[in-house]
Amino acid sequence: MxxxxxxxxxxxxxxxxxxxxxxxxxxxxxxxxxxxxxxxxxxxxxxxxxxxxxxxxxxxxxxxxxxxxxxxxxxxxxxxxxxxxxxxxxxxxxxxxxxxxxxxxxxxxxxxxxxxxxxxxxxxxxxxxxxxxxxxxxxxxxxxxxxxxxxxNGIEVDPDKVRAIKEMLVPKTESKVRRFLGQVNFIARFISQLMATCSPIFKLLWKTQKMEWDIECQEAFDNIKRYFENPPVLVPVAPGQPLILYLTVLEESMGCMLGQQDATGKKEQAIYYLSKKFTDCERWYSALERTCCALVWAAKRLRPYMIAHTTWLVAKNDPVKYIFEKPALTGRIARWQMALSEYDILYVSRKAIKGSALAEQLAYHPPGRLVTTRPRILRQAHHAKLGFDCTNNMAEYEACTMGLLMTLEYQVKRFKVFGDSALVIYQLRGEWEMRDAKLIPYHDHVREIVTAFDMVTFHHIPREENQMEDALTTLSVMVHE
Structure with a gap:
């Protein structure tokens, strides 16, 4: 009828x-x-x-x-x-x-x-x-x-939906692309940095974009399938404990993970993943304003969780201070201030959070991420997923190890390592002693790799001066031949 x-x-x-x-x-x-x-x-x-x-x-x-x-x-x-x-x-x-x-x-x-x-x-x-x-x-x-x-144990993605994505053939028509993105969006809660990962596929739906499946689209398609080989298990919010919101802001998109420490306080558990593509106007914002915009959007989407809990914000910049202490409020700053006034949000540095904080958040932008550059040559970014629980310092060593091993493949002999982790840099320089037994194997392994170079030097730079990547990039490696 x-x-x-x-x-x-x-x-x-x-x-x-x-x-x-x-x-x-x-x-x-x-x-x-x-x-x-x-x-x-x-x-x-x-x-x-x-x-x-x-x-x-x-x-x-x-x-x-x-x-x-x-x-x-x-x-x-x-x-x-x-x-x-x-x-x-x-x-x-x-x-x-x-x-x-x-x-x-x-x-x-x-x-x-x-x-x-x-x-x-x-x-x-x-x-x-x-x-x-x-x-x-x-x-x-x-x-x-x-x-x-x-x-x-918590909340898991439906295996039938994962199977449907894994068995899907390459979508080379607009209708099949929409179908694939629709299936992925339904379980977006489980996917870290969805917009950044699937950006080449989303662009296929632009009116000005030609429908052409290229290498970047195939890599994004394969990355999503690979991500669901070991999907995360999410947990509901535990009452009486603060939430932790990790905010990653890139030039074209943002991503965040809402998490909470377990009863032991040594491990963090993911509650929700979110990502958003910035509009054409939002891309023109400064880095700090994009962070403010991302925080307001995330707070609106996560309102059922954040409205009743104190939320610790971990990001490169402090948008809360910028919004509430700015003397002259423009139109959008005033709107952001009104939107955030009902939440209890406290900005904290990443090192103030104990436990393996970033292992889950960074499925595609993990702590083990680095940037290699050569004089007068294009900068190269690399990342890897750490498939085990680790502390932030262990992740710093993992990133350094990965950079050194990758640089050996270029037959580089003289090498400079720049990092914003004072602990790792000064331990590798021999100026600080090793007190954490878990870090000793990492330290010894890095020193062993260093012997393959003619010269390797380690340099510490303050986090606010580390412009190579966002706050989640922990080591930037600069290569000199």
Whole structure:
């Protein structure tokens, strides 16, 4: 049946649907869950008698009308959600979660879980609501919810969606490119620096861009597939602990990771990844203004998390100080100030954060990132993913080791290493002693590699003077032949 005219004439019902990310977070890290699906969903809602005639349809056997709510009606989803909230409002966010016709019962132990299910079934029976047994699973430790896999460990990407991306052939038409980007965007929460990684593919959709699949597009396509060989496991926010927002701002895009330290305080866990491509106007902003713009956008997207928690901001520049201490406010600075005034955001240096902070954030822009340059020759950037937990100082040594080994391939004999990590540089120069036992093998390995050169010198530069890369670039290596 075609109800387009009826839907156009119907006023929009603005009853809010639950935020999917918040619902998934509320379900994760529970030991026992039961996943239920309503039978014929919307058809369980009866239509008002005076509205039934508006849904009449003609067949060979006569004229009929729906007595129940049809799936194609404009406000069917929010009407069902309102009904569920009305019936289960006292159980929601506690024993159960409800999203339209999907219901989830959750608990930490099995005994209260059975009691919660009994309470839920009594309520369903009272209001004559039915479940689809073929789509229900009871008392399980892991299950699929709205495109994600939730369990006691946290939130994982649906393996079926990962498989669909891995098995996808090279998209060489506009429709196939849109399909690929649509699949990737659905699970963008798990992808670090999505916009920067897929930038060549996004450009294929520009009206001024010719539809031509080149080497850069293929590399981006392969990088996304490779990323999902070991996708991250996200965790929900733990109450009472500050959040940590890592902000990376490039010339054309930004990326961030929202994380939180675990109970031990020694390891950080990722909660959410975000990335954004700057508009043509935003690209003309100064580096500090782009950081401010990125922070405002990230805070808006992450509002359900940041509004109730103190957030530590780790970035190259301090946008909070710039926005709130600038004496003369222009139009956009004033808007940014208003947008951020409701959040509790504190700027901290990267070294003030303990633990393996950046290992997860930098899947494609990790701490082990460096820049090699030659006099009068184009600068070369390199990066590598560290597939293990490590401290920031260990990552500094990894970057230095990678740069030295790569430089040997160019048969360079005289070499200068510039870095903004005072600890690593002065240890390699022999001016500071080694106190951390974990760093000794790294130090010895670097010194062993150095013997292959005629001369290698190590130079420390302050972080604010390190213009080679953004704040996440920890070592810049300059090559002199």
């Amino acid at each position: 075609d109800y387009r005219d009826l839907n156009r004439a119907s006023p929009k019902d603005n009853f809010p649907l639950l935020h999917i990310d918040v619902l998934v977070d509320n379900t994760a890290q529970y030991a026992f869950c039961s996943f239920m699906d309503g039978f014929s969903g919307y058809n369980q809602i009866m239509m008002l008698i005076e509205d039934r005639e508006k849904m009449m349809f003609i067949t060979l056997w006569g004229t009929f009308c729906y007595k129940v709510m049809s799936f194609v009606l404009k406000n069917a989803g929010v009407t069902y959600q309102r009904a569920m909230v009305t019936l289960f409002h006292d159980m929601m966010y506690k024993e159960i979660e409800v999203y339209v016709d999907d219901m989830i019962a959750k608990s930490k132990t099995p005994e209260p879980h059975i009691e919660d299910l009994q309470k839920l079934f009594v309520r369903l029976h009272k209001y004559k609501l039915r479940l689809n047994p073929a789509k229900c699973t009871f008392v399980v430790k892991t299950g699929k919810l709205l495109g994600f896999v939730v369990n006691e």
